[in-house]
Amino acid sequence: MDTDAALAGRLATDLEAGFPGLVEAHRDRVYTIALRLLGDRRDAEEVAQDALVRAFRAMQGYDRARIAALRLRPWLASIAVNLARNRRRRADDRRPPTQLEPLLDAGFDVASDGRRGPEHQADRRETQRELAVALLGLRPAVRAAVVLRHVDGLSVAETAEALGRPEGTIKAQVHRGLGELRAALETSPPPTPAPTSTRAARLMPALEAIR
Amino acid sequence: MTTAMPLTDAALEAALAELRVAAPPSVGAGALVAAGLADRYAPIDTPLGRAFVAWNGRGVSWLGQAADAGSFESRFRAEIGREIEAADAVPAHLAEAIGRRIGGDRRVRIPLDLRGHTPFEVAVWMKALEIPRGEVRPYGWIAAEIGRPKAVRAVGSALAHNPVPLVVPCHRVVRSDGLIGQYSMGGPDAKRRVLGSEGLDTAWLEAEAAAGHRYTGSDTTHIVCHPTCRDARRVTDRHRVTFPSLAAAAGAGYRPCKHCRPVALAA
Numbered sequence: 001m002d003t004d005a006a007l008a009g010r011l012a013t014d015l016e017a018g019f020p021g022l023v024e025a026h027r028d029r030v031y032t033i034a035l036r037l038l039g040d041r042r043d044a045e046e047v048a049q050d051a052l053v054r055a056f057r058a059m060q061g062y063d064r065a066r067i068a069a070l071r072l073r074p075w076l077a078s079i080a081v082n083l084a085r086n087r088r089r090r091a092d093d094r095r096p097p098t099q100l101e102p103l104l105d106a107g108f109d110v111a112s113d114g115r116r117g118p119e120h121q122a123d124r125r126e127t128q129r130e131l132a133v134a135l136l137g138l139r140p141a142v143r144a145a146v147v148l149r150h151v152d153g154l155s156v157a158e159t160a161e162a163l164g165r166p167e168g169t170i171k172a173q174v175h176r177g178l179g180e181l182r183a184a185l186e187t188s189p190p191p192t193p194a195p196t197s198t199r200a201a202r203l204m205p206a207l208e209a210i211r
Numbered sequence: 212m213t214t215a216m217p218l219t220d221a222a223l224e225a226a227l228a229e230l231r232v233a234a235p236p237s238v239g240a241g242a243l244v245a246a247g248l249a250d251r252y253a254p255i256d257t258p259l260g261r262a263f264v265a266w267n268g269r270g271v272s273w274l275g276q277a278a279d280a281g282s283f284e285s286r287f288r289a290e291i292g293r294e295i296e297a298a299d300a301v302p303a304h305l306a307e308a309i310g311r312r313i314g315g316d317r318r319v320r321i322p323l324d325l326r327g328h329t330p331f332e333v334a335v336w337m338k339a340l341e342i343p344r345g346e347v348r349p350y351g352w353i354a355a356e357i358g359r360p361k362a363v364r365a366v367g368s369a370l371a372h373n374p375v376p377l378v379v380p381c382h383r384v385v386r387s388d389g390l391i392g393q394y395s396m397g398g399p400d401a402k403r404r405v406l407g408s409e410g411l412d413t414a415w416l417e418a419e420a421a422a423g424h425r426y427t428g429s430d431t432t433h434i435v436c437h438p439t440c441r442d443a444r445r446v447t448d449r450h451r452v453t454f455p456s457l458a459a460a461a462g463a464g465y466r467p468c469k470h471c472r473p474v475a476l477a478a
Binding site for chain 1: 223227238
């Protein structure tokens, strides 16, 4: 993106002066990526902040040419995905298997849409909640591909770069992810989508509980 | 319950794009603080009463008294030039470390953010950190110890600009004639008070200075010290001798203490 190239140029010239601009431009998407991968607001807040700080520290070690050449969107996404993955590993060790909170706290700050009626908004909110929960049921690798490609809106090439996987793999994972999301949303009630992992299986009772 | 939505890929993709949310304000603000590009502050209790302390991801950046939070903020912005925002409290580990430091525990490490200050100022402050609780050294001692023996006035000026008083104990540095000297956190009286809180009898110290007793020696060891050096304080009255200058002590056959390392000072 042009604005990102300009931002990288400013960071290369003066990292400290340019960094607030990076925070302003990327904090929402880094937070969104973390939230949709983890499903917990507090974890997402920490991961997003940590990702921005790590980006700053990494750039402190880079020379100007390297900073200027950074493709900020996929680069920051890859930092957020890696931190979220580490956080999830720790969380899996820590949390009891049927913890409800990560699902209930799925984070919907939908900007109010004054042009539509409250019923429409309630519907939309419910759909989004189901979709966010279904995302958390995807296998982590598939979930990351879907979140970067369609929630964050990276291109296939950028998603491949951020996740360090070939474009063909990304396309297949996104395709598979969309199929599983569709199945999860259409199969209700009762919610019996085939669990794609033991984690998804664990989430089922919780998913049921909030419907 | 059942969601009646047309689940084409396009609809699903549009719904996924709607899962974008705004980050809470703490994400951006916290990142700037952690990177050391903005600071937070909170009140802290000190031997001189309530003060405010500012910090960021690199360390403690400022400590000072102010009539209220607002005047602390504007002073910080003017002096340091970064944004600052009030926090609920000083982080527990930092509060504990500052408390122990002020209490005289020199082993506890407090990260300090001293960017923007000159290497000379930082050298002066680091040297002041070596002075034990309840002891004082003259400005000229710092100047000599950092290898700038003639920069006595500049040492005084650097100490006056100490951004973290009490943590960096600039109150333990006194005039070369032994008088108590100035203090950025409330003048000479405040300096007497904080030295008193460390167990130093400042009335005695000032009386010694007025009497011209700049150095203290022991006639059993023939070692000469600054009067507040812990070795000098152990000398009994019967064996204590005082000198107006290091030259006089040397002439009497006394060698300088290896702990407080007294140096010859311009009168």
